[in-house]
Amino acid sequence: MNPAVSVRGLRKSYGDVEAVKGVDFEVAPGEVFGFLGPNGAGKTTTISMLCTLVTPTGGAAAVGGHDVVTQRDDVRRNIGLVFQDPTLDGYLTAEQNLRFHAELYGVPKTVLADRLRQVLEMVGLWDRKESRVSTFSGGMKRRLEIARGLLHSPKVLFLDEPTVGLDPQTRAAIWGYITRLRHTEDITIFMTTHYMDEAEYCDRIAIIDHGEIVVVDSPEALKASVGKDRVQIQTGDDERAIAALQDRFGIEAAVHEGQVTFAVASGEEFVPRLFADLGMPIKSVSVSRPSLDDVFMSYTGSTIRDAESGSAGNQWMRAMARGR
Numbered sequence: 001m002n003p004a005v006s007v008r009g010l011r012k013s014y015g016d017v018e019a020v021k022g023v024d025f026e027v028a029p030g031e032v033f034g035f036l037g038p039n040g041a042g043k044t045t046t047i048s049m050l051c052t053l054v055t056p057t058g059g060a061a062a063v064g065g066h067d068v069v070t071q072r073d074d075v076r077r078n079i080g081l082v083f084q085d086p087t088l089d090g091y092l093t094a095e096q097n098l099r100f101h102a103e104l105y106g107v108p109k110t111v112l113a114d115r116l117r118q119v120l121e122m123v124g125l126w127d128r129k130e131s132r133v134s135t136f137s138g139g140m141k142r143r144l145e146i147a148r149g150l151l152h153s154p155k156v157l158f159l160d161e162p163t164v165g166l167d168p169q170t171r172a173a174i175w176g177y178i179t180r181l182r183h184t185e186d187i188t189i190f191m192t193t194h195y196m197d198e199a200e201y202c203d204r205i206a207i208i209d210h211g212e213i214v215v216v217d218s219p220e221a222l223k224a225s226v227g228k229d230r231v232q233i234q235t236g237d238d239e240r241a242i243a244a245l246q247d248r249f250g251i252e253a254a255v256h257e258g259q260v261t262f263a264v265a266s267g268e269e270f271v272p273r274l275f276a277d278l279g280m281p282i283k284s285v286s287v288s289r290p291s292l293d294d295v296f297m298s299y300t301g302s303t304i305r306d307a308e309s310g311s312a313g314n315q316w317m318r319a320m321a322r323g324r
């Protein structure tokens with residue numbers, strides 16, 4: 001089967017700023033594919049090139065088999081967009097917004113009424129179809145944008161940070177619609193996010209940092225590739241525990257989330273040694289498998305939050321990355 005999205009050496013510079021530095025990847029039909037990276041990593045620039053809104057400086061990309069530079073109209077007919085900034089008309093009703101879009105995309109009149117109802121019911125806005133969009137909450141507007149993005153039955157739906165700025169309940173609802181889509185529509189989904197928990201919904205994710213793809217794989221495979229567990233202990237004296245871990249096991253630890261935290265290859269097997277040889281009482285121990293946070297750290301050397309705030313990451317996280 002031909003890939004839904006195919007990208008080779010794609011790059012984009014804005015003057016001296018190399019926003020995207022030559023990325024390669026393919027997205028299979030029916031896949032939910034995510035770009036995960038901190039603010040400024042190049043996610044919006046990449047998705048904008050795929051949607052024909054930004055012209056690449058180099059390389060090539062095809063969506064649904066159509067080139068994003070030479071076959072822009074074909075690409076546009078085959079894609080749906082939900083971008084960070086809302087583009088709904090507030091003075092129109094929900095239904096009027098969708099009808100306007102249907103006209104632009106040439107949705108046949110014979111199917112329009114059914115399709116309108118289908119997409120509005122999917123996002124829970126059928127009852128509000130006659131309300132003006134200016135009266136909608138942020139979450140309702142985002143839901144309407146998703147309905148609009150799907151109205152013309154696109155082959156690929158592009159979502160740029162679909163839940164940014166929304167409360168946790170609305171974020172969960174939006175993910176509910178997106179995951180249900182894979183059963184109800186014949187569609188490929190390409191999305192960007194800087195939320196680790198949202199990346200978990202994807203079949204595969206590409207981690208992007210400073211305009212480059214660092215790794216592409218399923219969330220499970222990426223977590224398994226870290227190869228280290230996170231161990232957190234509580235003792236009566238954090239400083240002494242950190243020093244003892246260094247002296248007796250050569251392990252670098254730091255206080256993280258209020259507990260002495262470090263990374264080791266097989267956490268459960270290490271715990272008995274810890275009790276036997278740490279040389280001080282331990283009040284509690286927890287061992288957890290790597291999260292996508294740990295994956296991001298392991299491949300890029302900082303956490304997403306640290307990358308966004310410009311700080312350097314803490315000591316145990318740096319220790320986590322050092323194995324590579």
Ligand SMILES: Nc1ncnc2c1ncn2[C@@H]1O[C@H](COP(=O)(O)OP(=O)(O)OP(=O)(O)O)[C@@H](O)[C@H]1O
Pocket residue numbers: 014017018019037038039040041042043044045046161
């Ligand atoms: N129109 C533009 N002109 C100049 N520089 C730009 C422009 N658009 C993006 N950039 C720069 O390109 C880099 C990548 O930006 P991009 O918006 O693609 O990142 P992002 O990962 O999507 O982050 P965010 O989620 O904050 O949008 C940044 O350094 C940004 O400042």
